[in-house]
Amino acid sequence: MKDRQLLIINELLDKENLSIxxxxxALNVSSRTIRNDVDDINRTLSDLSITGISNKRGQLYFCLDLDARHSLSHSLKISSDTFLDPRERQLHIIISFLKAPHQVKIYEEQKRLNISKSTMDKDMRQVREFLAKYSLTLDTQQGAKIEGAERNIRTMIQQLIVENIDISQLTEKGSFEGSDSYQIVIDYLNPQVLKQTNKVAKELILGGRYEGVSAREAQISVLMAIWIRRLQEKQYLDDSQVSTLEIANTRIMKSVNNLLDNLELTVPENEKSYMTFILKTFLGEKEVRxxxxxxxxxxxxxxxxxxxxIEKINYRDSEQLYEQLNSHISAFLQRQENHIEVFNPLTEVLKNSYATIYQDISAFFKSRYSKNVSAGEKAFITVYFSTYYEESIKENNFYRIAVLCNYGEATGQLLAANISRNMNVEVVAVLGLQDINSLRKLNIDFVVKTINESTGMVPSFKMPPxxxxxDYQELKKFIAKADIKKHMLSLKQSPSVKKNLLKDTISLIESETRKNVSARLVDKLIEIFSEHHIEIKEREVRPMLQDLLTDDKIQIHITANNWCEAIEKTSQPLIKNKSINDDYVVAMEESVKKFGPYIVIGPGIALAHARPEDGVAKLDVSVASLAEPIEFGNKANDPVKIIFVLSAIDSYSHLNVLKAIVDLINKPNKIEELFNTGDKESFKKTLFGVEK
Known part of the structure; x- marks a missing residue:
């Protein structure tokens, strides 16, 4: 019998039935091949006087009692752990090569896996193709060894593991037993090390934004376990690979040192910096330059x-989308600079479920971004856009529910929006495991959860993220069985109030909490006021460019000898207006000297700015056209012809101004027209599109 046919028998002996x-x-062959294999198997079994495989509408199964099953196993000399499917074999082969470089021979692996030479040759081709995705090669001159940059090897291991097992089981199950793939991973990472990294992951997450998110906990645990395995094998990063990391988090560094001490490992300092940086980005504790x-x-x-x-959906309206996406991209940019990839266990699901959004994101990065972006990063970004897409469709009759998600807030919000679109629900709360005790305090009908966790007296239904x-058909059955009734949405007309209600509300919140209000909260307040038919003046809180850019802040054809002088002269109207002080100008110049000409945001245009704490009194903006273009040191976008100076005071009020300036990047003709304009009225007409 062929290896594949033995595997089919083995699988059917293990399970009640399997579909063709x-x-x-699973075996990467056509349905016709499976049917032909079943015919061959049944002829062999008939010769042994054993009942063959039955096929009922594409479902295969054995009609054998326990004794007959043992007899079949004995006759064909197979057991439940003899054969692995192609995916499991790929995992086994790569892990074997990693565990003993230059020691494992291909023919030895073939014998160990109990497969034919042709099957092994096919497996090896697939292994090489998989490694090539990470710029890795396989040297088989003297035993097999995976070769390439250490960073790439670690990223490859992460993805290999995620593609083969549900890593959340590593923290949920509390024991290290499972399928063949699961056991291969456990053996490689070492159960004792995983227990240690699980403990560190829980401690780091406690009290943070990912507390109770078991998927993130598992990601961190696996990341550290892979790192430890490579360190134990003395496979270190080059100093050049971590030279740009900025490490300032003593809490994380202390946890990293404690882990190494517990495992009695002494490693180079750059490895500690590497892991501390990765943990910072995974915990959302990054300090953005x-x-x-x-x-x-x-x-x-x-x-x-x-x-x-491209999608004809107004994503621009959602400040929540902007804030969440900006937070992710700021961490993504730092990961890219340091050649660190994240892995996303839901990548394939998101690529299939939200194919158009994923493809459009991919097209953007391919055409508008100079570096390669991993599938995992694009999948994370897909979550944010998919959430907004799902929330764009609302219905009136509803159930009140809570979502309990262990994959993180963004995925929980996506699940909530998806359910809202399909099931007429009002999602009262999206919770992590740390919030589970809050369920009894909520006025809800039931809970949708992504994890097997008791919700006490509150009815609950488990769904994938x-x-x-x-899944929705099953949810409808659950609702019918539990006899849960819908509520009717009633909107009450509220009177109009004075135009500065939004600003007063924000001021009150900031005064009471002593914290700055986020763009997401402002967006939510606007939404709530709108639902209650309360008229507000959003532009008082988030003014447009034309609201701030008055004639006294526009300068035409200023002369400057260098970029520093250009910034200083463009800043003068804001200093005169007491929007900024001299310290802010110095801070803008120092930032360029430290980080390079990042303020040159597009061909011919610069946007000078610094942090609010560097000397900003209020939101404001000024602009100047230069008499002669000036080199800022940006090869791609020099020389600069138009320069803006922006003073932002918080995370939300400047966004409309910034959007208008960014819009100029895609209109090089407009930059040229502004540069050639000789008076303020013409400048304003060109910039704003109409006369002010």
């Missing part, structure tokens, strides 16, 4: 504009 489609997909802050805001706005235009059609 499932086997076809001023140059990356600017680059992040611009890239976020460009991406939102692109997606709005990206539900399929059949």
């Amino acid at each position: 489609d499932e086997l076809s997909q 001023i140059d990356k802050w600017a680059e992040s805001e611009l890239l976020t706005l460009r991406l939102i504009d692109y997606m709005s235009d 990206v539900p399929r059609k059949q």
Whole structure:
């Protein structure tokens, strides 16, 4: 019998039934091949006087009692752990090569896996193709060894593991037993090390934004376990690979040192910096550099504009989308600079469930971004856009529910929006495991959860984070069985109030909490006021460019000998207006000297800025055209002809101004027209599109 046929028998002895489609997909062959294999198997079994495989509407199964099953196993000399499917074999082969470089021979692996030479040759081709995705090669001159940059090897291991097992089981199950793939991973990472990294992951997450998110906990645990395994094998990064990391988090560094001490490992300092940096980005505790802050805001706005235009959906309206996406992209840019990739366990699900959004995001990065972006990063970004897409469809009759998600806030919001679109629900709360005790305090009908966790007296239903059609059918059955009734949405007309209500509300919140209000909260307040038919003046809180850029802040054809002088002269109207002080001008110049000409945001245009704490009194903007273009040191976008100076005071009020300036990047003709304009009225007409 062929290896594949033995595997089919083995699988059917293990399970009650399997569909032909499932086997076809698992074994990477056509449905016809599976049917032919079953015919061959049945002829062999008939010769042994054993009942063959039955096929009922594409479902395969054995009609054998326990004794007959043992007899079949004995006759064919197979057991439940003898054969692995192609995916499991690929995992086994790569892990074997990693565990003993230059020691494992291909023919030895073939014998160990109990497969034919042709099957092994096919497996090896697939292994090489998989490694090539990470710029890795396989040297088989003297035993097999995976070769390439250490960073790439670690990233490859992460993705290999995520593609083969549900890593959340590593923290949920509390024991290290499971399928063949699961056991291969556990053996490689070492159960004792995983227990240690699980403990560190829980401690780091406690009290942070990802507390109770078991998926993030598992990601961190696996990341550290892979790192430890490579360190134990003395596979270190080059100093050059971590030279740009900025490490300032003593809490994380202390946890890293404690882990190494517990495992009695002494490693180079650059390895400690590497892991501390990775943990910072996974925990959302990054300290964003001023140059990356600017680059992040611009890239976020460009991406939102692109997606709005290409998909004909107004993503620009959501400040929540902007804030969440900007936070992710700021961390993404720092990971890219340090050649660190993240892995996303939901990548394939998101690529299939939100194919158009994923493809459009991919097209944006391919055409508008100079570096390669991993599938995992694009999948994370897909979550944010998919959430807004799902929330764009609302219905009136509803159930009150809470979502309990262990994959993180963004995925929880996506699940909530998906359910809202399909099931007429009002999502009262999206919670992590740390909030589970809050359920009893909520006025809800039931809970949708992504994890097997008791919700006490509150009815609950488990769904995957990206539900399929059949999941909703099961949810409807659950609702019918539990006899849960819908509520009727009633809107009450509220009177109009004075125009500065929004600003007064924000001021009150900031006064009471002693914290700055986020763009997301401002967006939510506007939404709430709108739902209650309360008239507000949003432009008082988030003014447009033309609201701030008055004649006294526009300068035409100023002369400057260098970029420093250009910034200083463009800043003068803001100093005169007491919007900024001299310290802010110095801070802008120092940022360029430290981080390079990042303020040159597009061909011929610069946007000078610094942090609010560097000397900003109020939101404001000024602009100047230069008499002669000036080199700022940006090869791609020099020389600069138009320069803006922006003074931002918070995370939300400047966004409309920034959007208008960013819009100029895509209109080089407009930059040229502004540069050639000789008076303020013509300048304003060109900039704003109409006379002010």
